[in-house]
Structures are given as structure tokens and as C-alpha cells.
Amino acid sequence: MGNVSRYLDNYQDLATTLPGQDLPWLQSLRKTALQQFAASGFPSPREEDWRYTNVTAIEKKLFAPMLGFVSTNPNLQFIDKECLQSQLLSDAWTVVLVDGHFSAELSALNGLPDNILVSGMATALESKPEWVQPYLGQALPAESHGFIAFNTAWFSDGVFIHIPTKQVLAKPIQILNVVTQAEVSATTRNLIVADCSTEATVIESFAATTGETYLTASVTEIFTGENAHITLHKLQCEADKAYHFGGTHVKQGMASRFSHHNFAFGGLLARTDVHVDMDKASECELNGLYLGVNRQHLDNHTRINHLQPHGISKELYKGVLDDRARGVFQGRVIVAENAQKTDSQMSNRNLLLSNDAEADTKPQLEIYADDVKCGHGVTVGQLDEKSVFYLQSRCVDEETARNMLTFAFANEMVEKIKIKSLHDKVLEQVLKRFPQEGVEKEWL
Amino acid sequence: MLLIENLHVSVADKPILKGINLEIKAGEIHAIMGPNGSGKSTLSHVLSGKAGYEITQGSISYQGKDLTEMPPEIRAREGIFLAFQYPVEIPGVSNIYLLKAALNAVRKHHGQPEVDAMDFLTLVKHKVKMLEMDEKFLYRAVNEGFSGGEKKRNEILQMAILEPQLCILDETDSGLDIDALRIVADGVNSLRSPDRGFLMITHYQRLLDYIKPDVVHVLAHGKIVKSGGPELALELEEKGYSWVESNKNGVAA
Numbered sequence: 171m172g173n174v175s176r177y178l179d180n181y182q183d184l185a186t187t188l189p190g191q192d193l194p195w196l197q198s199l200r201k202t203a204l205q206q207f208a209a210s211g212f213p214s215p216r217e218e219d220w221r222y223t224n225v226t227a228i229e230k231k232l233f234a235p236m237l238g239f240v241s242t243n244p245n246l247q248f249i250d251k252e253c254l255q256s257q258l259l260s261d262a263w264t265v266v267l268v269d270g271h272f273s274a275e276l277s278a279l280n281g282l283p284d285n286i287l288v289s290g291m292a293t294a295l296e297s298k299p300e301w302v303q304p305y306l307g308q309a310l311p312a313e314s315h316g317f318i319a320f321n322t323a324w325f326s327d328g329v330f331i332h333i334p335t336k337q338v339l340a341k342p343i344q345i346l347n348v349v350t351q352a353e354v355s356a357t358t359r360n361l362i363v364a365d366c367s368t369e370a371t372v373i374e375s376f377a378a379t380t381g382e383t384y385l386t387a388s389v390t391e392i393f394t395g396e397n398a399h400i401t402l403h404k405l406q407c408e409a410d411k412a413y414h415f416g417g418t419h420v421k422q423g424m425a426s427r428f429s430h431h432n433f434a435f436g437g438l439l440a441r442t443d444v445h446v447d448m449d450k451a452s453e454c455e456l457n458g459l460y461l462g463v464n465r466q467h468l469d470n471h472t473r474i475n476h477l478q479p480h481g482i483s484k485e486l487y488k489g490v491l492d493d494r495a496r497g498v499f500q501g502r503v504i505v506a507e508n509a510q511k512t513d514s515q516m517s518n519r520n521l522l523l524s525n526d527a528e529a530d531t532k533p534q535l536e537i538y539a540d541d542v543k544c545g546h547g548v549t550v551g552q553l554d555e556k557s558v559f560y561l562q563s564r565c566v567d568e569e570t571a572r573n574m575l576t577f578a579f580a581n582e583m584v585e586k587i588k589i590k591s592l593h594d595k596v597l598e599q600v601l602k603r604f605p606q607e608g609v610e611k612e613w614l
Numbered sequence: 615m616l617l618i619e620n621l622h623v624s625v626a627d628k629p630i631l632k633g634i635n636l637e638i639k640a641g642e643i644h645a646i647m648g649p650n651g652s653g654k655s656t657l658s659h660v661l662s663g664k665a666g667y668e669i670t671q672g673s674i675s676y677q678g679k680d681l682t683e684m685p686p687e688i689r690a691r692e693g694i695f696l697a698f699q700y701p702v703e704i705p706g707v708s709n710i711y712l713l714k715a716a717l718n719a720v721r722k723h724h725g726q727p728e729v730d731a732m733d734f735l736t737l738v739k740h741k742v743k744m745l746e747m748d749e750k751f752l753y754r755a756v757n758e759g760f761s762g763g764e765k766k767r768n769e770i771l772q773m774a775i776l777e778p779q780l781c782i783l784d785e786t787d788s789g790l791d792i793d794a795l796r797i798v799a800d801g802v803n804s805l806r807s808p809d810r811g812f813l814m815i816t817h818y819q820r821l822l823d824y825i826k827p828d829v830v831h832v833l834a835h836g837k838i839v840k841s842g843g844p845e846l847a848l849e850l851e852e853k854g855y856s857w858v859e860s861n862k863n864g865v866a867a
Contacts, residue, residue: 555665560702562686563662563695564712564772565719571687578706578755 173229174211178204180232181324188326189292193299199307203322206314213315220315222498222530223441223469228413233355233385235326236269246273248350250379257377259591262344263288269349270326270356286337291328291359301332305363309391309419311445317415321389325359328388331372335365335395342371342589349412352382359389362402366395366423372402373592376416378409378436389417394426394452401429403592407599408436410464420446420454424478427453431587432487434460434468435599441469450478458487459583461603462495462527469498474516476509476539485516490580491527499531501546507538516546521553521579573604615640615677615811616661616780622671623653623660630656632836633672638780643812645822647847648833649855654815655699657833658784661813662696663689676780690716691723693779697769697786704756709768712756713738713775720776741774745801762789770801781805783814787821799824819851832858 190196212229213220236245249268254276258264265288266276272290279288287298294302310318329345349356364370376386386408394400408414414437422428426449434440446454460468474483489497499518520529533546553575561571580600587593616638623631630653638644648654660667661674663686674681681689704712718728729737742749745767757765766786773781783802787795802812802825814827822830822844830846831838832855840846840858850858 554702557702557704559664559686560698560704561707561712563664563690563698565687565690565716565723565776566712567687567719568685570715574707575704578704581706 174208176232178208180234184235184324188324190295190299193295193303195303196295196299196306200323203319207316207319207323210319211316212320213317217315219471219500222496222500223439223467225413225439225441227439228385231353231383231385233353233413235324235355235357236271236351245269245350246275248380249348253377253379254346254348257346257348257375259342259344259373259589259595261589261591262342262373264344264346265329266346266348267327267329267356267358269351269354270358272327272329283337285334286339287330287332288343289330291325291330291361294330301363302330302361305361305391305393306359307391309393309421309447310389311419317387317441318389318417321357321359321387321417325357325389328358328360330360331362333364333368333370336367337365338368339370342373342592344373344375346375346377347386347388348377348379349384349386349409350380352380352384355385355387357387360391362390362392362400364392364394364398364400367397368395369399370401371589372400373405373589374402374416375405376408376414376436378407378412381409381411383411383413383438384409385413385415387415389419392418392420392428394420394422394428396423396425398423398426400426401431403431403433403587403589404442405433405592405596405599406436406440406442408440410436410438412437414440414442416441417443418445419443422446422448422452422454424449425451427455429455430457431583432456432458432470433583433596433599434458434470435603437466437468439467441471443471443473445473445475446483447475447477448481448483451480452478453481454483456483456485456487457583457586458499459580460487460489460497461580461600462489462491462493462497463603464493464495466495467498468495469500471498471500473502473504474514476503476505476512476514478506478508479510479512481509481512481514483512483514483516486583487518488580488583489518489520489529490523490576491520491529492523494524494526496528496530499529500534501532502534502536503544503546505535505537505539505542505544510539510541512539512542512544514542514544518548519579520550521576522550523552523576577604616813617675618672620672621660621669621674623656624668624670625656625666629670630836631660634836634838636831636838638811638813640779640811641808642829643806643814643825643827645814645816645827645830645847646833646838647816647819647830647850649859650817652833653836654817654833655784658696658782658813658815661689661782662686662694687719688723690778691720695773695776695778695781697766697773697781697783699785699788701757701765701769703758703760705758707756708753709756710738710752713752713772716772717775738775741771744774744804745771746797747771763791763794766790766798767794767801770798774801774805777805779809780811780813783812783816785815785817787816787818795821795824819847822847834859
């Protein structure tokens with residue numbers, strides 16, 4: 171716990187600079203979270219949900235938040251603008267968070283309908299705290315781990331999105347997160363409130379604009395109203411030496427539909443939690459792709475709570491692991507006693523490209539209802555030699571054949587992206603991480 | 615074109631082929647028949663270069679070159695085509711892409727430029743029509759979700775586009791209904807030419823009603839035990855394999 175106290179000491183001065191100073195409800199949330207973090211620190215492998223992922227490296231270092239400037243105007247001195255530009259989607263409204271702070275200058279929200287609110291979290295807490303209060307922290311589980319507490323205690327900013335009833339967003343909203351300097355921690359809290367019968371697509375991107383070590387600790391809470399259709403994409407391409415924790419916590423309304431596409435490509439150690447509480451007749455689709463090379467450790471942890479009857483959930487996570495990379499998938503589906511007629515499918519498929527790569531997978535079904543259709547499947551394997559030979563017998567050399575099959579395996583998840591610009595960006599990232607060179611895009 | 619001499623092949627130290635002698639000349643169609651376990655599929659795999667087969671004795675020469683040292687893709691580019699008994703499903707790779715990649719690999723191997731995109735499409739569509747396939751198959755993943763008959767037709771489509779020199783058909787008739795069998799046979803017959811050789815491996819005589827062979831060989835216990843004209847297939851159908859299996863003194867062609 172000695173290392174945790176260093177964080178506590180170091181962050182002490184921070185308290186007065188955090189947004190929401192004059193909001194007692196937020197101060198109370200922060201205080202409780204701080205107490206929890208002080209007591210338990212960062213998660214330990216002794217916790218069942220963290221048994222495959224050891225974060226002591228983060229504890230040993232001391233990542234410090236960027237301070238000393240107005241929250242809507244972060245320091246842009248160190249930013250690589252060209253690199254930033256290349257990460258932005260051309261056909262989206264874009265919000266940029268630099269070192270954990272919303273940048274009005276870099277964000278582009280022209281043409282956003284007046285009744286849709288997209289703002290920095292700090293700004294929202296100043297101007298519309300009553301819009302935030304009913305939701306903030308409400309999608310988080312009662313018992314959460316150290317990273318969530320860390321985030322609640324110290325989030326410096328984030329994005330607040332509110333979409334009023336029946337509003338359909340014409341374009342997606344991209345939230346681009348960048349860190350510019352070494353040893354920095356970017357701790358952000360996003361909140362997306364989508365009222366009844368809304369439709370929206372949001373993209374969270376985490377991009378590498380520095381080669382340094384840093385920590386991202388980001389939590390996003392989403393509330394989907396009755397009949398809302400919300401799609402969230404996460405494109406995690408952190409720097410090679412970065413640490414990443416991301417939590418996505420969703421509370422679905424009746425007959426709403428939530429889709430999540432989670433691409434975990436970057437970082438030295440990266441963990442994503444996706445937790446969804448489903449309501450009556452709601453649908454939830456979780457897709458994931460993790461590509462690990464070198465010594466990367468990529469952990470994905472999902473939980474789907476079927477709390478009411480007639481819910482449908484579909485989950486497919488795929489992993490490709492090369493070199494000494496390690497991929498972790500822990501997927502849990504809980505069907506409450508009341509959640510009759512639940513239809514749930516969960517699947518995790520891993521492709522190991524080297525003898526030193528490792529995949530740990532643990533699907534869990536907990537069913538308390540008696541009239542449900544639930545299934546899960548898991549595979550860990552290598553490329554099918556019969557397929558390699560088949561392609562060779564069709565004139566394709568062995569290396570290209572292996573590339574083709576690996577690409578085809580991963581591409582199934584890329585093909586699920588409906589936004590062209592994002593699809594192309596994800597594809598580019600997939601190709602960049604390929605074991606052999608010379609992968610052509612023609613394979614689509 | 616193909617000359618196999620005294621070929622002995624083992625799989626995991628177990629001898630499967632025990633002295634095969636076979637010569638296929640350009641323009642000829644040879645059929646190899648035999649009971650299950652006689653080594654028919656092993657022969658097709660060894661010719662196409664599949665791993666896991668050890669040649670312990672003998673030689674295989676194709677167009678005067680030693681085949682045994684060539685990797686599978688080079689054999690394919692040199693003009694050997696194996697139509698698989700069980701074509702593999704390749705999710706995520708589209709049929710048309712594989713066709714184009716294969717054709718371009720052959721062209722590159724022979725020092726020719728890549729095929730023009732429009733010419734390629736015209737060629738493929740023509741062949742698809744010939745095999746009475748739906749054009750939609752081109753854009754689907756290779757063999758994924760295809761019925762048994764569709765997979766076999768897809769093999770013949772690949773063959774028709776690559777125009778190989780030596781076509782090896784491994785149990786192409788298995789799993790085909792009469793209509794599909796006729797379409798596949800028409801496709802094969804359309805490829806018959808004086809400079810192309812065929813090796814058809816089959817358990818039943820049925821396929822040979824549609825594709826008339828020049829020579830029929832009977833394979834049993836890893837050896838060719840009898841060779842003859844098309845009438846041999848009919849005789850086999852009538853008398854059963856026990857007839858030749860007991861007659862091991864047959865003369866190889």
C-alpha cells in the first residue's frame with residue numbers, strides 16, 4: 171500500500187483544482203471514492219476479475235495529472251497537430267481531450283443541432299450541474315475496483331453528451347483522447363445521456379501522439395432511454411509504452427439497443443471493462459478485437475446483466491496474439507431470476523501466431539431464470555494447416571497464405587463497422603500490426 | 615507430362631504407397647479406382663505437395679522436372695491443379711479475390727503481367743455461367759456455407775480459370791447429385807485438350823460415364839494391381855474390388 175500513499179500524497183493538492191468544487195453531491199462522490207482507493211489501492215491479481223492482469227507497474231510509477239491551466243484551454247504547446255489531424259474522422263463531429271482536458275480550440279462541433287449538448291465535463295458541471303447529477307456514477311456497479319475509484323476521485327474533465335427525445339444524430343461524434351507528455355495521467359469521465367427513441371453513434375479514440383510512458387484512466391457512463399439505438403466504438407491505439415484503463419458502463423432502457431465495438435490495439439498494458447445492465451426487451455451487442463504483438467498485455471472484461479425478461483445479447487470477441495503478447499478475455503453473462511426468455515450468445519476466439527503468445531479466456535454464465543436460451547463458446551488455436559495448404563495449392567505462397575488467413579480472421583470484426591471513415595482507420599491499424607508485410611487491402 | 619516411377623510413400627512411418635508406376639501423357643485421361651484405404655487420396659496429396667508424406671523410394675517427374683522438391687505453390691504455378699475431395703472453407707477471403715490472386719501468381723511465375731481487371735471479370739463471369747453457378751458465389755467467402763455440390767463446382771471453376779496442365783480430380787463425384795455431376799463433367803470435358811492431362815481418382819464408376827477415360831488403373835494395398843481401358847471400370851463395377859484385390863499379379867500400364 172506504500173505506493174498507493176504516494177499517489178494519495180501527490181494528488182492531495184489536486185483536490186481544490188478539480189471541477190465541481192461547489193457541488194456537494196460531487197464532493198461526496200469524490201470523497202467516498204478516495205476513501206475506497208486509499209483502502210484498497212489499484213486492483214490486485216487476488217481479485218477474481220483481475221487474476222490475469224497485474225498492474226503493480228502502474229503503482230510503482232507515479233503518473234501525475236497535468237495541472238495549472240484553465241480546463242477548457244489545455245496546453246497545446248507539445249501537441250503534434252499533424253498527427254492529431256490524422257486521427258480525426260472526416261465525417262464526424264469531433265471533441266478532443268488533451269492530457270485529460272477538453273480542448274475547445276481543437277474540437278469541431280459546427281452544425282450540431284442546438285438541442286444536442288456536447289460539452290466538456292468541467293464546463294457542464296459549471297453551467298448545467300443539474301443535468302449531470304442524476305446520472306454521474308449511476309451506471310457504475312455498487313462494488314467497483316480501484317481504477318473506477320481512482321477515476322471518480324480525480325477525473326479532471328471529460329465529455330458530456332445529452333441527446334433529447336427522438337433526436338437522430340446525422341453524424342457520429344468522435345471523442346479523441348491524446349496525451350502529449352511523459353509520466354502524465356489522463357483521468358477523464360464521460361457521460362452520454364440518450365433519451366427515448368434517439369439514435370446516435372459515438373467513437374472513443376485513444377491515439378498515440380507521443381512515444382512516452384503515460385497512464386490513461388477513462389470511464390464512460392451511458393444511459394440509453396426507451397427505444398434508443400446507441401452505438402459506441404472504442405479504438406484504443408495508445409502509445410507502445412502506455413498504460414490504459416477504460417471502463418464503459420451502460421444502463422439500458424426498455425427496448426433499447428446498444429452496440430459496442432471494442433478495438434484494443436495499443437498500449438503496453440491495457441484493460442477495458444464493458445458492463446451493461448439490460449432492461450426489458452432490450453438488445454445488446456458486444457464486439458471486440460484485440461491484436462497483441464511484442465510484450466503487450468491486452469485484457470478485456472465484459473459483463474452483461476440481463477435484469478428483465480426478453481432481452482437479447484450477442485457477444486463476439488476475437489484475439490490475435492503474436493510474439494510474447496498476452497490476451498485476456500473474461501466474459502460474464504448474468505441472467506436474473508426475473509429475466510425469462512433471455513436469449514444470450516457469447517463467443518471468444520483466439521488465434522495464437524507464436525509459441526510464446528498466450529490467451530487466457532474465461533466465459534461465465536450465471537443463470538437464475540429457468541426459461542432462457544444461453545450459450546457460450548471459446549477457442550484458442552493456431553492457423554488451420556489445411557487452409558494454408560489449400561491456399562498454397564491455389565498458387566499462393568505460404569507466407570501470404572498465413573497473412574491472408576490471419577487477416578480474414580481479424581477482418582470479420584472490422585467489417586462490422588458501418589462508418590466508412592472509421593472502418594478505413596481501423597483497417598489501417600490492423601494492417602499496421604500485421605506479422606508479415608505486404609498485406610493488400612484487396613482481400614476485402 | 616507426368617512420370618511416376620516405383621513410388622513408395624509413408625505417413626508417420628507407415629507405408630501407404632508401395633511402388634507406384636504411372637505415366638500420364640499430354641491429352642490423356644487416366645482414372646484411378648480402388649477401395650477405401652488403398653492409397654488413392656495419398657497419391658493426389660503427394661502430387662500436390664501436401665506436408666506429412668515421406669517419399670521413401672522412387673521418383674516423380676513433371677514436365678521433365680523433379681516434382682518432389684517443389685513447394686505446393688510452385689507446383690500449382692507450374693500447372694498442377696488438385697480439385698479437393700473436401701474443399702476447405704476459408705471465411706473472410708472472397709472467392710473472387712482468391713481466383714484473381716491465384717491467376718496473377720501463375721502469370722507472374724511465367725513472366726506475364728497481371729491480368730486486366732475488366733478482362734478478368736469477363737473471364738470469370740463466362741466460366742461461372744458455364745458451370746451454371748450464381749454470380750453471387752464470387753463475392754462470398756471461399757466455400758463458406760457452400761453445399762457439397764457447390765464446393766465441387768467451385769473447384770472446377772478455379773480449374774477452368776487457372777487452365778492447368780495436369781488436373782487431378784480427387785473423388786470429385788462424391789456427394790454430387792445427377793444434375794451437378796453432369797454440370798461438373800461438362801466443365802471438365804470443356805477443358806480436355808491435346809496438351810492437358812487428367813488424373814481422376816474415384817471410388818465409383820459413375821463419373822466415368824460422363825468423363826470417358828483413356829486408361830483405368832486399379833489401386834489396391836498401395837499398388838496398381840490392374841490397368842486397362844474404360845471397360846475395366848465396368849468390369850470392376852460388376853465384380854467388385856475383391857476381384858482385383860485377390861489378383862495381385864496385374865500388370866501396370
